[in-house]
Amino acid sequence: MKTLFELKQNMATIGQQLQKVENDLAQKAVDPQATMEDIQALQQSKKDLQMRFDVIKEQHDQMEAEQQAKFAAQAQANSLGINNENDPQQKVVKAKAELYRATLRKQSVAQEVFQALGDDVSTGGSKFLPKTVSSEIITEPTVKNPLREISMITQIPNLEIPKISFTLDDDNFIADKATAKELEASGDSVAFGRHKFKVKAGVSETVLNGTHTALVSHVDKALESGVAAKEKKVSFATTPKAGEEHMSFYSTQNAIKALEGENLYKAIKNAIADLHEDYRENAKIVMRYQDYSDIIETLANGNATLYSAQPEQILGKPVVFSDSAIYPIIGDFSYSHFNYDLDTLYDRDKDVNTGVEQFVITAWFDHQIKLKSAFRIAKVKAGTPTV
Structure with a gap:
């Protein structure tokens, strides 16, 4: 069977031949030397070419309509997030949408959904957020916590790690006396605890009944942003x-050393x-960016180069x-460490005032600030300008 491209080529070829015969026929019709046999032969040739053109055009139009319908169905499938059921990514999107919808509508979630999302429901833990969803929410936030760019992020239950990643056989190898005193006072390892928090993603009726992609994108972004x-x-x-x-750099419990200066620029320099x-x-x-802008404005003193x-x-x-x-906090942020427990529960709630459904995790x-001595805080001396 010919392809659509080949049919287009055949139509173009026969169309050119048909056009030439029509031109020849028009010339013969006004030529007094042309015989009736010549004119009739051209008329028959035109009729044959026209029939051939019409047959090919019918095949072309039918194939083109089928192809356009296929493209339209493909586009609709893409918008619904069900483009290719064999595509692992599309399977995850579809499964996540089913999980969110079933939860918000108080329906049971099919076992196939949990399996697609990397969870084994045979253990009876179906209220735990599947591994795929849990990991993405924790590791890919939309609203940014800037500390994520420089701190450590793990997802390990009951995590306990040494405060310093290496040791020597000489107990006096730590040159920083503040670090040595801290390790002596608080031990050389840190154990991570479990501190519970909830994040709610509001879902309107239109989003809930919309496409898989729109629902998943909306809920994921809300949950990721809440975590960050x-x-x-x-x-x-x-x-x-x-x-x-x-957990706080500013808490009196951590008591991170503060360095002062007559302005913020000098305080930061002192802290470093x-x-x-x-x-x-x-x-x-x-x-804060505002603090940095104030420093630049003072240092520049009308000189645009620093900006x-x-x-x-x-x-x-x-x-x-x-x-x-x-x-300002100054230090080695590899000693700032966020750790999540693997278990993440999901549930639903409803805002009775607005009628908006809430998907809750x-x-x-x-x-853990593993070593307080790895950080300093910069402050302006009391009674001096803030810059």
Whole structure:
């Protein structure tokens, strides 16, 4: 069977022949020397070519209509997130949509859905969020926690790790006296706890009844954003909740050393200099963009050159911006560690005021500042300008 392209070529060829015969026929008709036999022969040739053209065009139009219908169905399948059932990614999207819809509609979730999402329901743990969904929510946030770019993120239950990744047979190998005192006071390992929190993703009726892709994208983004927001909240809390004091850089329980200066620029410089060289080499600065802008405005003093310079060129260390960092934090952020428990529960709720359904996850995590001596906080001396 000929392809659509071949049919198009045949139509073009016969169309050109037909056009030539029509031109010849028009010329013969006005030529007094042309015989009737010549004219009749051209008329018959035109009739034969026209019939051939019509047959090929009918085949072409039918094949083209079938192809267009196939493309339209493909496009609709793409919009519904069911394009290719054999595509692992599409299977996950479809399974996640079924999980979200069934939960919000108080329906049971099919075993095939859990299997597609990497969970084994034979253990009876069907209320645990499947591994695929749980991992993506924890590791791929949409709303950014800037600490994720520089801290460690793990998903290991009952995690316990050494505070320092290597040891020597000489007990006095730690050159930083503050680190040595900290290890002596608090031990050389850190155990991560389980601190529960909930994130709710509001789902309207239109989203719930929409395409698989739209529903999954909406719920995933809301949950991922909530997880990242929780991390950021506990890490920069000035008045942490009871039991979460150890998670905040600013808590009095951690009592991270603060270095002061007559302005913020000098305070940051003092903090960097005060770090032991083991931490200073990999140090980064987490601070508010407004504070950095104020520093540049003062240092520039009308000179536009500094405005185009990279923050690292100005402050001497890479800078990560976060509006939550009310005081700049300087240190080696490999000693900032977020860990999640593997078990993540899911459930539903409903906002009775708006009628919006809520897909709810319950997760457990911990943030440990493994070595407080790896960090410094920069502050302006009381009674001096903030820049």
